[in-house]
Amino acid sequence: MRDVAIIGVGLTKFGERYESDLRSLISEAGIAAIEDANISNKDIDMLYVGNMASGRLTEQEHIGALASDTLGLSNPPSLKVENACASGGTALRQAYLAVAGGSSDFAMALGVEKMTDVSTSEATTGLGGAGDKTWELDEGITFPGLYALMARRHMHDYGTTEEQLAAVAVKNHDNAYLNKYAHFHKRITIDEVMKSKMIADPLKLYDCSPISDGAAAAILVPLDIAKKYNDTPILIAGSGQASDTLRLADRDSITGIKAARIASKKAYEQARISPSDVNVAEVHDCFTIAEIMAMEDLGFYKKGEAAKAIENGETKLNGKISVNTSGGLKGCGHPVGATGIKQAAEIVWQLRGEAGERQVTRADIGLTHNVGGSGSTAVVNIYKRVD
Amino acid sequence: MKEPMYDFRNYGEKVNLFGNKCRSCGEIYYPKRNICPKCGKTEFDSFKISGKGEIYSYTKIEVPPEDFVDSKSYYAAIIKLEDGPLINGILVDPKNDFGIDIGDKVIPSMRKIKSDKDTGTVNYQIKFEDIGKK
Ligand SMILES: [Zn+2]
Numbered sequence: 001m002r003d004v005a006i007i008g009v010g011l012t013k014f015g016e017r018y019e020s021d022l023r024s025l026i027s028e029a030g031i032a033a034i035e036d037a038n039i040s041n042k043d044i045d046m047l048y049v050g051n052m053a054s055g056r057l058t059e060q061e062h063i064g065a066l067a068s069d070t071l072g073l074s075n076p077p078s079l080k081v082e083n084a085c086a087s088g089g090t091a092l093r094q095a096y097l098a099v100a101g102g103s104s105d106f107a108m109a110l111g112v113e114k115m116t117d118v119s120t121s122e123a124t125t126g127l128g129g130a131g132d133k134t135w136e137l138d139e140g141i142t143f144p145g146l147y148a149l150m151a152r153r154h155m156h157d158y159g160t161t162e163e164q165l166a167a168v169a170v171k172n173h174d175n176a177y178l179n180k181y182a183h184f185h186k187r188i189t190i191d192e193v194m195k196s197k198m199i200a201d202p203l204k205l206y207d208c209s210p211i212s213d214g215a216a217a218a219i220l221v222p223l224d225i226a227k228k229y230n231d232t233p234i235l236i237a238g239s240g241q242a243s244d245t246l247r248l249a250d251r252d253s254i255t256g257i258k259a260a261r262i263a264s265k266k267a268y269e270q271a272r273i274s275p276s277d278v279n280v281a282e283v284h285d286c287f288t289i290a291e292i293m294a295m296e297d298l299g300f301y302k303k304g305e306a307a308k309a310i311e312n313g314e315t316k317l318n319g320k321i322s323v324n325t326s327g328g329l330k331g332c333g334h335p336v337g338a339t340g341i342k343q344a345a346e347i348v349w350q351l352r353g354e355a356g357e358r359q360v361t362r363a364d365i366g367l368t369h370n371v372g373g374s375g376s377t378a379v380v381n382i383y384k385r386v387d
Numbered sequence: 388m389k390e391p392m393y394d395f396r397n398y399g400e401k402v403n404l405f406g407n408k409c410r411s412c413g414e415i416y417y418p419k420r421n422i423c424p425k426c427g428k429t430e431f432d433s434f435k436i437s438g439k440g441e442i443y444s445y446t447k448i449e450v451p452p453e454d455f456v457d458s459k460s461y462y463a464a465i466i467k468l469e470d471g472p473l474i475n476g477i478l479v480d481p482k483n484d485f486g487i488d489i490g491d492k493v494i495p496s497m498r499k500i501k502s503d504k505d506t507g508t509v510n511y512q513i514k515f516e517d518i519g520k521k
Pocket of ligand 1: 412414428
């Protein structure tokens with residue numbers, strides 16, 4: 001296996017992008033990544049497109065070829081990678097594996113989701129497909145309902161409070177306020193979260209990530225040529241992925257995500273680091289409870305101790321560990337297929353020292369955590385600066 | 388729009404709570420499986436679960452799916468069955484908003500659940516009735 005580095009990343013503004021279609025979102029993020037990497041579009045020899053539901057949401061399938069065409073690539077193999085909300089992280093990992101294994105020297109991972117061409121209700125129903133259609137959704141368990149069931153049991157077992165859930169949303173909106181790419185530029189208070197519309201008790205509207213349009217891209221090359229293109233290539237030091245049952249009720253536990261624990265263990269072992277070495281992390285906060293569980297699954301906190309730590313500000317910008325400096329899915333937005341790659345872009349900027357107002361003082365090691373469905377898929381990647 | 392068969396393919400399993408039991412390790416599954424995640428064997432016997440159990444977790448869903456037109460909101464739960472496995476289900480509306488708690492016992496109850504938004508076909512499903520802590 002070859003060492004692999006990211007030499008370029010690009011992002012679109014996330015949010016309701018009424019003026020933009022799939023092609024324009026792909027162009028915006030893809031060109032930004034190509035320019036950031038100081039390469040030509042003709043150099044790219046492999047393209048993975050992370051996307052969950054282009055067929056459902058835009059009636060456009062075959063977006064591997066669409067993205068390759070849009071970016072004027074030289075006929076590389078291209079394909080769409082679908083893993084529900086973890087599609088982006090999975091596409092990035094596939095690009096990593098292709099370069100590590102020697103079948104690609106310039107791989108692009110590009111995530112995109114165009115979600116606002118259908119009604120919120122249709123988009124929500126489409127996203128529900130991340131759960132078990134026959135045995136959850138048809139029976140009346142909505143997707144937010146699944147995370148609500150996890151939250152309720154977490155509250156029961158560990159004394160987690162609704163105010164602690166709200167603290168995740170407040171922190172992530174604070175970070176998003178400093179990110180020009182973020183869907184929301186609006187600070188919120190605990191009180192506003194608590195008073196927002198109930199979606200699936202105990203989860204309220206402000207506990208849920210929004211429906212967003214957006215795209216993100218990254219370019220991966222073997223580490224030994226990375227310095228030719230970029231002064232601060234970012235090494236992918238470890239990568240892990242795991243699956244679990246599609247239906248929540250079939251899991252060993254619903255107060256954590258086993259697939260994330262397995263994936264992170266693999267990634268930590270490969271990177272030869274422990275959780276306490278991580279300075280900055282982008283985690284999958286599709287709902288506020290998910291960030292609390294992520295902190296525990298990733299080993300940053302013991303089971304049942306993360307909610308209090310978040311409430312105490314330990315995971316704020318320049319806290320003990322800076323979590324979701326981009327604003328996370330909650331504040332930055334969640335164009336599903338783009339999210340996993342946006343997470344990587346944020347970590348790359350943090351490790352390079354290019355994160356502007358939200359730059360973390362000490363950023364040597366970063367981590368991304370991308371979850372599909374209610375925890376049926378998890379991808380964890382670890383990043384290091386190599387100077 | 389889906390073919391009408393879609394709504395009924397798993398109907399027998401769902402309304403009768405038919406699961407299965409691994410002939411080798413004895414693990415009980417609902418829905419039924421064809422290969423055992425625990426022991427890897429492929430021989431099973433049909434097993435009708437009682438549907439009795441207790442609430443493991445619950446939520447009140449305030450934004451129902453599009454075809455659940457009859458309901459403004461309803462309770463959903465994960466239930467730990469007496470027979471072993473956990474399943475998810477919908478609860479019969481409680482008498483009041485404070486009537487549901489983790490640990491409450493439930494019994495199965497056949498109820499109308501939705502009408503198909505295209506065909507209007509009415510669908511019945513096993514719901515669960517909270518009968519308190521006992
Ligand atoms: Zn078995």
